[in-house]
Amino acid sequence: MVIAVDNASGDGTPQRLRQHAPWVEVxxxxxxxxxxxxxxxGIASAASDxxxxxxxxxxxxxxxxxxxxxxxxxxxxxxxxxxxxxxxNGALEQSARGFPRWSTGIFGRxxxxxxxxxxxxxxxxxxxxxxxxxxxxxxWVSGACMxxxxxxxxxxxxxxxxxxxxxxxxDWCQRAHDLxxxxxxxxxxxxxxxxxxxxxxxxxxxxxxxxxxxxxYYDRHVAxxxxxxxxxxxxxxxxxxxxxxxxxxxxxxxxxxxxxPVAVPDKRGESHEAEQPGERRGD
Numbered sequence: 001m002v003i004a005v006d007n008a009s010g011d012g013t014p015q016r017l018r019q020h021a022p023w024v025e026v027x028x029x030x031x032x033x034x035x036x037x038x039x040x041x042g043i044a045s046a047a048s049d050x051x052x053x054x055x056x057x058x059x060x061x062x063x064x065x066x067x068x069x070x071x072x073x074x075x076x077x078x079x080x081x082x083x084x085x086x087x088x089n090g091a092l093e094q095s096a097r098g099f100p101r102w103s104t105g106i107f108g109r110x111x112x113x114x115x116x117x118x119x120x121x122x123x124x125x126x127x128x129x130x131x132x133x134x135x136x137x138x139x140w141v142s143g144a145c146m147x148x149x150x151x152x153x154x155x156x157x158x159x160x161x162x163x164x165x166x167x168x169x170x171d172w173c174q175r176a177h178d179l180x181x182x183x184x185x186x187x188x189x190x191x192x193x194x195x196x197x198x199x200x201x202x203x204x205x206x207x208x209x210x211x212x213x214x215x216x217y218y219d220r221h222v223a224x225x226x227x228x229x230x231x232x233x234x235x236x237x238x239x240x241x242x243x244x245x246x247x248x249x250x251x252x253x254x255x256x257x258x259x260x261p262v263a264v265p266d267k268r269g270e271s272h273e274a275e276q277p278g279e280r281r282g283d
Contacts, residue, residue: 003024079181080172083189084185093195128185167217
């Protein structure tokens with residue numbers, strides 16, 4: 001059974017699914033309550049003996065995915081599997097990681113140190129996806145594609161709907177770990193993730209949601225005191241503001257470049273300003 005949950009998209013997705021994939025069961029939500037809440041709507045329909053594959057809308061499953069998945073064993077101690085995740089150009093995504101802690105902001109996936117010193121122990125502790133190392137236990141796997149038996153979802157509980165976007169996967173794996181369940185990275189399974197394609201048109205809302213969720217995780221699983229939680233909130237607010245300002249700066253530079261006249265030589269070798277796409281002279 002394939003269930004698509006439409007979080008009040010307003011873009012005609014349910015109609016297109018009914019037209020091109022009538023075998024998909026579409027669940028329409030009247031409001032967008034976030035990724036975690038949408039997943040829970042679909043998960044609630046699964047029977048207790050079924051295997052649930054959670055997929056982002058921007059994930060493409062490879063042809064052999066389900067045949068490989070059907071051959072895998074599921075011991076009682078295994079809470080979830082995560083596949084190798086690649087970008088459309090074949091680059092590996094860090095879809096298996098160490099549980100977030102204070103140092104994640106320094107050595108995490110998007111940090112400068114992770115790019116400059118990828119082989120150092122603090123970075124390897126954060127970034128654990130390595131298909132060449134084979135299947136192995138990790139702290140948490142990305143919700144872009146997470147496979148969980150329905151019975152284990154019921155045991156751990158669904159995704160925390162307090163996370164609108166981001167970190168609900170790390171939170172779920174942390175709760176599974178607290179119950180003694182293992183999380184495994186399984187590179188024999190592979191998917192392609194066009195990361196960010198579903199949120200690129202709302203960068204401000206995405207940045208805010210990311211940092212809110214990061215604080216929620218830190219407050220629930222990492223902070224040892226109220227002071228630590230408040231310091232984390234301040235640090236994340238500062239980081240989020242820097243991200244927003246940097247994004248605004250890049251957008252402004254991009255708009256200015258698009259608006260700048262382009263010198264194009266004519267047949268006599270003389271240069272003149274070319275009109276930009278959509279520009280009309282004399283307006």
